[in-house]
Amino acid sequence: MLPSGAVWTAALVFTPLLAALACFLAPRAANWIGLLAAGLTTLAAATMVPTLMTDGPLRIAVGGWGAPLGIDLYADGLSAVLLLMTAVVGLGVSAFAPAYFGAHPQQRPWFWPLWLILWAALNGLYLSADLFNLYVMLELLGLSAAALTALSGGGPALNAAMRYLLVSLLGSAAYLLGVALLYHAHATVDIALLGARIEPGMLANAALAVMFAGLMLKTALFPFHFWLPPAHAGAPAPVSALLSALVIKGSFYLLLRLWLDLFGDLSRLLPELIGVLGAIAVLWGALQALQQQRLKLMIAYSTVAQVGYLFLAFPLAGGLNGTTAWRAVVYLALAHGLAKAAMFLSAGALLRFAHHDRIADLDRAVHRLPLTLTAFVLAGVSIMGLPPSGGFVGKWLLLEAAFQQDRWGLAVVVLLGGVLAAAYVFKVVGYAFTPTAIAQEGGSVPLSMQWSALLLALGAILLGFAAPLLLPLLEVGAPFEPIVGMPS
Amino acid sequence: MAWLTGLPLAVDLVLGATLLWLAWRALSSPDLFQAVALFIAFGVILGLVWARLDAIDIALAEIPLGAGVTGALLLAALSQLQPAEVDARAAPSATEANEHQAGQPGQTAETADADEAQHKPAVFRALLAAVMGLLLFAALFxxxxVTWQLWEPSSGLTQQxxxxLPESGVEHPVTAVLLNFxxxxxxxxxxxxxxxxxxVWSLATASNLGDTTPEPVLAALSRLLAPLMILVAAYLVWVGAHAPGGAFQAGSVLGxxxxxxxxxxxxxxxxxAxxxxxxxxxxxxxxxAFIGLAVIGLGEPxxxxPTAWAKHAILVIELAATLSIGAILASLFIGGRP
Amino acid sequence: MSSVLVLALTGAGLTLLGLHALIVKAHLLRKILALNVISSGIFLLLAGLAARTPGGEPDPVPQAMVLTGIVVAVAATALALALLLALRSATGRTRLDDDNGQ
Incomplete structure (x- = not known):
């Protein structure tokens, strides 16, 4: 009897990968191949949900060998929600892309294979239980992301892509160093086996240090965020959406996995330090966003701030009801994925309309592009954390954990970050209502671009209502509880 | 390589010191061409070190890929960075001037790379260097x-x-790990x-390399060598089943x-094209991917x-991989889209 | 056995040497060289320690990992060099611009 899990896990990685090959071989049909692959990959992600809910977490031995000799795939609730978010954002961006690249036909045949490989890498990352296989996924992710960043050409984009590539390669090299140390100490790279074998000591601390440094660099946690704003702002709009919504979540997920399954008990000091960096990122990123003149740079700095929130769970996780903090930041990561993709796609639509993204010159855009501005505002509601959005649920859970542990400082940071986010979102909305001295000419924006942004933004709001469905899914395999049993 | 393994500790010390010295020179010599040449030498010595460590498979990949292909890519890039101004090498005054002319294409003498950022105050730079030196030293220490702690013998996954190995379809352990486990x-x-x-193609620099008329001797020699190299590649794929060799080594020779x-x-x-x-x-x-997915239809993961077919499946995969790797490496070197 | 230790320590040294150059050197070709030295150092650590088996036959798993790593490093180098050439032809610069693209 064929386990159906084997089919959907294979489909999640190989549908986008093989579609990328097809786009490379038949560039003229790339739009259709890409859209078809996006649909099928989303379908595979959707079929995964009932299987996981009924059968529990899934472990698959690739090649039938099993760890430690072979590579194992593992899917639990944490993998599942991130795979789903990737599928929804991926579908939205794929629907946006044909119309967007209609105006940039020389970029289109390259966008599709690069983006589909990136999707395969993300899905592969969320499904892998093998530290070295994860290294290959990280490289696949980093190289495709850097190539996509360079897609629009021009000095600033190429400069940003180059810096991004160097940072990404350094990050994965540091990660690989940790993998090398762990393999030679414990003769396996399987996360679950390592979790059972790892012991506190100098070697574990060294592996923790290099792997976390490398992954924090890739996730752009303050002060490693320097590469993010130019890269995320300089890329073509659909690529910006992918980078901000999806790519940084990949390395964050890996950090979380390593902490939960390997390193969580090693240090009391490190989580506090990470929390401080996260808090600085929330405030500093938001203040920078507030000062930007360009819409895409503003959205990029907002990502710096939102990344900060994800790290606020580390100091809370060890305390009373610490798992609530993990649930909170995973929910924030999902909400940020949908909302930030919607924001960058809205910015892409506005750019198409006005041929610039100067915030001060938006000139009554709200009357002329109502769908796009609605998308931007709805996404903004989730970024601010107002009810009933997904961002609200995440922040509510985070505040709950902070209050239970009397961590008032963290609670203040969470609230202050929301106020600052409101300030930069309303700054944009304000200018969008205001006529400029010289009326701006506006081009036409295809409806598929406007609607894909709007649907993603609605998704970020609906995420607030989906908590009763998603939180139980997240619990499959109890990813946040200490490991008790060993894999068979 | 038993003769190498029998040599005393002194050889390792010399090899290690040579590697460090070559890397240091490659990263600090003022002339970029020299830096690349030293880096290629570094790759060759690293290949010797792999042989010394009984890692013949890695040696067979390091020399053509790590030293050969990477070196060729670096040299090709360097030749495009410095159009005809080889004489401008290592002239510090020219570099000073560059700082003011940044952004003007064709004006920069790229061979001399004035490295350290020069617009920061000297005290700040000195402080930064001191802090960084301290951190790097602590990290090295x-x-x-940690490496010292890992010194005690361990068999890793050798036994598994x-x-x-008998179920893998090949007799050479490294090939079994690469293509099966x-x-x-x-x-x-x-x-x-x-x-x-x-x-690379999406960047479309499309600077087609080697469009100049080739030297007649080089042309004749290449046409003689190329079939020989294709033969070597075929041999490497075949031998990979039971001895060091395989698709990556063969592919790089093909490239x-x-x-x-x-x-x-x-x-x-x-x-x-x-x-x-x-x-x-x-x-x-x-x-x-096709073979890997098709077996799911047979009820395999x-x-x-299946063990009975593993040998043939691996051979087909390796042949296809060798062709692709060779074509990809050659295309990477040529750079522009065909 | 001592050879394993010497060469693994060399790997550690190479990694840090490369890291230093990656931070300090401004020319992008030099940064690309530095990244290659860093990965070579890590490979030496990873596959070097594979030779410390009691039986004398080295552990094939890290060797296969390093083979994978070498191929990935070549791919990354090719992409980085192509980006460098594209940057140079667009801006005339061979080093990164620090002004955050504003």
Whole structure:
């Protein structure tokens, strides 16, 4: 009897990968191949949900060998929600892309294979239980992301892509160093086996240090965020959406996995330090966003701030009801994925309309592009954390954990970050209502671009209502509880 | 390589010191051409070190890939960075001038790279250097200490590999790990190569290399060498089943043959430069993925070839991978889209 | 056995040497060289320690990992060099611009 899990896990990685090959071989049909692959990959992600809910977490031995000799795939609730978010954002961006690249036909045949490989890498990352296989996924992710960043050409984009590539390669090299140390100490790279074998000591601390440094660099946690704003702002709009919504979540997920399954008990000091960096990122990123003149740079700095929130769970996780903090930041990561993709796609639509993204010159855009501005505002509601959005649920859970542990400082940071986010979102909305001295000419924006942004933004709001469905899914395999049993 | 293993500790100390010295010089010599040459030498010595460590498979990949292909790529890039101004090398005054002319194409003497950022105050730079030196020293110290702790013998996964080797379809352990036990990694790694090529083509610098008329001697020699290299590549694939060798080593030799042919003035026929070339480039990932997925239909897990067929499946995968890797490496070197 | 230790320590040294150059050197070709030295150092650590088996036959798993790593490094180098050439032809610069693209 064929386990159906084997089919959907294979489909999640190989549908986008093989579609990328097809786009490379038949560039003229790339739009259709890409859209078809996006649909099928989303379908595979959707079929995964009932299987996981009924059968529990899934472990698959690739090649039938099993760890430690072979590579194992593992899917639990944490993998599942991130795979789903990737599928929804991926579908939205794929629907946006044909119309967007209609105006940039020389970029289109390259966008599709690069983006589909990136999707395969993300899905592969969320499904892998093998530290070295994860290294290959990280490289696949980093190289495709850097190539996509360079897609629009021009000095600033190429400069940003180059810096991004160097940072990404350094990050994965540091990660690989940790993998090398762990393999030679414990003769396996399987996360679950390592979790059972790892012991506190100098070697574990060294592996923790290099792997976390490398992954924090890739996730752009303050002060490693320097590469993010130019890269995320300089890329073509659909690529910006992918980078901000999806790519940084990949390395964050890996950090979380390593902490939960390997390193969580090693240090009391490190989580506090990470929390401080996260808090600085929330405030500093938001203040920078507030000062930007360009819409895409503003959205990029907002990502710096939102990344900060994800790290606020580390100091809370060890305390009373610490798992609530993990649930909170995973929910924030999902909400940020949908909302930030919607924001960058809205910015892409506005750019198409006005041929610039100067915030001060938006000139009554709200009357002329109502769908796009609605998308931007709805996404903004989730970024601010107002009810009933997904961002609200995440922040509510985070505040709950902070209050239970009397961590008032963290609670203040969470609230202050929301106020600052409101300030930069309303700054944009304000200018969008205001006529400029010289009326701006506006081009036409295809409806598929406007609607894909709007649907993603609605998704970020609906995420607030989906908590009763998603939180139980997240619990499959109890990813946040200490490991008790060993894999068979 | 038993003769190498028998040599005393002094050889290792010399090899290690040579590696460190070559790397340090490659990273600090003022002339970029010299830096690249030293880096290639570094790759060759590293290849010797692999042989010394009984890692013949890695040595066979390090020398053609790490030293050869990477070196060729670096030299090709360098030749495009410095059009005809080889004499401007290592002139500090020229570099000073560069700082004021940044942004003007064609004005910069790229051979001399004034490295340290010069617009920051001297005290700040000195402080930064001191802090960084301290941090790096601390890192080196702890990394060394950790390595020291790992010194005691450990067999790693050697026993598991040997136990399952008869089921893998090949007799050489490294090939068994690459193509069977951890075949998923290898499939994705060929995808990384293809991805790099797609990225390079998307940048469309399209600076076709080797479009100058080739030296007659070089042309004749290349046409003689290329068939020989193709033969060597075929041998390496075949031998990989039971001895060091395999698709990556063979593919890099094939790629080198392609580069030589290209340098000798040979061009792909116009009809082959479009989708036929792309088909060859994608073949490795496609065949590997197709076989890996087809076995699911037989009730096997992903990439789980039945033992009876494993030998043939691996050979087909390796042949396709060798062709693709060779074509991808040659295309990466040539750079522009065909 | 001592050879394993010497060469693994060399790997550690190479990694840090490369890291230093990656931070300090401004020319992008030099940064690309530095990244290659870093990965070579890590490979030496990873596959070097594979030779410390009691039986004398080296552990094939890290060797296969390093083979994978070498191929990935070549791919990354090719992409980085192509980006460098594209940057140079667009801006005339061979080093990164620090002004965050504003």
């Amino acid at each position: 702890s990394l060394g200490l 590999v040997n136990t399952h 951890r075949g998923y990694d290898t499939l994705l790694e060929i995808a990384v190569l293809l991805l790099a090529l797609i990225g 080198a043959a392609g580069v030589l042919l290209r340098l000798s003035g040979w061009r792909l026929p116009a009809g082959a 479009g989708w036929p070339l792309r088909l060859v480039l994608a073949l490795g990932v496609a065949v590997f 992903l990439l789980g070839y």
